[in-house]
Amino acid sequence: MLNVRAAVIEAKDGPFVFRDVDVDEPRADEIVVRVVATGICQADAHVRSQGYASPLPLVLGHEGAGIVEHIGASVRSVVPGDRVVMSFPSCGYCDECLGGHPAYCVHNLQLSFGAARLDGTNAFHDVHGHFFGQSSFATYALARAARRAAMPLRAAAHHRSCRRCPTPPPHCARPRAASRASSHCP
Ligand SMILES: [Zn+2]
Ligand SMILES: [Zn+2]
Known part of the structure; x- marks a missing residue:
């Protein structure tokens, strides 16, 4: 069991409560990232005001970066100590994912705003988590090690498109490249 310090939104328009x-410990395909930095943007605000009705209480945060602390048994893409940026979640097996366009994953909205894993489970006790597959307003984030979900910094540095807000349009107010070329990062 991990114990993390998190900024929790408990009620509509409420404050962040620490x-x-x-x-829960990471599953085989998950990792634990010690969060060093995280951004905040309109997607977090929309959920806080319940413009997007993700369940509360919830740990928000979808632009996290940090250092890998633990890895699940099947993880090969990162090792403890790697510096990573956490990006948007994707399922890895839908047509869009298999076609090399994980930003257009058909499960993107559920994985981003459903506040649970795709199988409906929630590793967080007494609160909802898994916001954008990371809930990075916390000292530690639980993320999948899937392609692009948690990307080593050395790779992300070569792919500027991966470092913008991971919220797919039109859910985020920040401009994004409309081209699907932006989803070809490793
Ligand atoms: Zn997918
Ligand atoms: Zn955003």
């Missing part, structure tokens, strides 16, 4: 939260 709480200790228990989180």
Whole structure:
């Protein structure tokens, strides 16, 4: 069991409340990232105001970066100590994902705003988590090690498109490249 310090939105338009939260250990395809930095943008604000009705209480945060602390048994893409940026979640097996366009994953909205894994489970105790597959408003984030979901910094540095807000249009107000070429990063 992990114990993290998280900024939790408990009610519509409520403040960020700093709480200790228990989180299950990572599954085989998941990693734990010690969060060093995270951004905040309109997608977080939309959920706080319940413009997007993700369940509350919830740990928001979808632009996290940090250092890999633990990895699941099947993870090969990163090792403990790697510096990573966490990007948008994708399922890895839909037609868009298999076609090399994970930004257009048909499960993107569910994985981003559903506040649970795709199988409906929630590793967070007493609060909802898994926001954008990371909930990075916390000292530690649980993320999948899938392609692009948690990208080593050395790779991300070569792919500027991966470093913008990961929210797919039209859910984020920040401009994004409309081209699908932006989803070809490793
Ligand atoms: Zn997919
Ligand atoms: Zn954003």
